[in-house]
Amino acid sequence: MRFGDKIRKLLGMEVVGDDDWDDLADLLVEGDLGAAFSEEVVSELKASCARSGVKNGDGARRALKAMLSGYARSVSIAPTPGGLNVVMLLGVNGVGKTTTSAKLAKYWIDRGVSSKAILAAGDTFRAAAIEQLRAHGERLGVRVVAQERGSDSGAVLYDALDSAAADGSDLVIADTAGRMHTKQNLIKELEKMDKIVAAKADPSRYRRLLVVDATTGQNALRQAEAFAEAVRIDGLVLTKYDSSARGGIAIAIAKRLGIPTAFVCDGERYEDIRPFDADTYLDEFLGLGS
Ligand SMILES: Nc1nc2c(ncn2[C@@H]2O[C@H](COP(=O)(O)OP(=O)(O)OP(=O)(O)O)[C@@H](O)[C@H]2O)c(=O)[nH]1
Ligand SMILES: [Mg+2]
Missing domain, CATH: 3.40.50.300 (P-loop containing nucleotide triphosphate hydrolases)
Known part of the structure; x- marks a missing residue:
């Protein structure tokens, strides 16, 4: 199963419970985010979902994406004309x-x-x-x-x-x-x-x-x-x-x-x-x- 499918499956519920948050942290570790960072992300996510009234898994995944967007960085690398x-x-x-x-x-x-x-x-x-x-x-x-x-x-x-x-x-x-x-x-x-x-x-x-x-x-x-x-x-x-x-x-x-x-x-x-x-x-x- 692709990693994204595991996340989708884990967060498939209508109401995310305490155990689910723990499982999510474990899964993020499996996804190579690192143990400390995974804990940090999940506790932040949990708090943010509570604040904004997001209860279901789908909403949680979207909120998680928004959070991780703050960390993921891309750069465009390409040769530029006019020189070596x-x-x-x-x-x-x-x-x-x-x-x-x-x-x-x-x-x-x-x-x-x-x-x-x-x-x-x-x-x-x-x-x-x-x-x-x-x-x-x-x-x-x-x-x-x-x-x-x-x-x-x-x-x-x-x-x-x-x-x-x-x-x-x-x-x-x-x-x-x-x-x-x-x-x-x-x-x-x-x-x-x-x-x-x-x-x-x-x-x-x-x-x-x-x-x-x-x-x-x-x-x-x-x-x-x-x-x-x-x-x-x-x-x-x-x-x-x-x-x-x-x-x-x-x-x-x-x-x-x-x-x-x-x-x-x-x-x-x-x-x-x-x-x-x-x-x-x-x-x-x-x-x-x-
Ligand atoms: N599946 C997959 N295999 C890859 C990918 N990139 C490289 N490989 C394979 O990984 C193996 C090692 O690739 P190399 O390009 O020789 O790696 P290298 O870093 O130059 O290795 P060294 O010169 O020994 O340090 C080869 O069999 C590649 O075909 C990739 O994106 N996907
Ligand atoms: Mg080589």
Whole structure:
């Protein structure tokens, strides 16, 4: 059952009772809102329903949507014309960085937002990473800038930016490695990569996206905390939304860290990416809408 359907089923009654509020808090925890936040939201909701005389589940869901709207944040991330744009994808192992790099290249090329893009193979660590990106590049007709495995990822990004400037590309999408080292290492390496790109890129055309896997729950919040400590994160990409569709983690991360969500991915095909729309997302989360 989809998460929204569970909420709809739970709040299907004419009169919401005390036990129902407790069950709702539990369900919001299951939806990845986090324990403390779920309690907070439900007690606020209960009070607000009492004040406004809302007794039934439907009304409660609508009031809940209004409340969560205050926390869910979206951001529109897109290359802007007139210069070279750089989008760097960050995130831990296996969340979908490489796949999302390719999806984004196609997304922006298909919409005419980019006329010439480069995929930069910043993951120089994992054995098959460069090949994986090359395969995407071939399928999409997008040039891939890579060096050999084990080379410095900062140098690859540097190269890609030079190369883009030389051939008139308007967009570099940088894939990066996802190994989770110690936090100190991670921070150091991120800072270094970020510095290299920031020194060459126009700050208004440089965006860092953190990719998080919607199926990993509260772990994603800890990942976001670690990455945000090292570099400014401009937006989230929520992947694997197809297999869980709980997705409350996007609200939890927005509330804790103020990071908005830019894109949602719900499948493995190139087309399975869409801009994050808070209203639609909340309808899905709460089982409102169709
Ligand atoms: N169902 C589903 N699968 C996805 C989605 N995004 C990525 N995947 C799959 O998740 C797996 C990992 O994706 P990658 O793009 O290789 O992830 P990564 O973050 O680059 O992984 P590393 O380079 O190992 O850190 C692949 O099998 C993808 O097809 C998504 O939105 N939905
Ligand atoms: Mg990868």
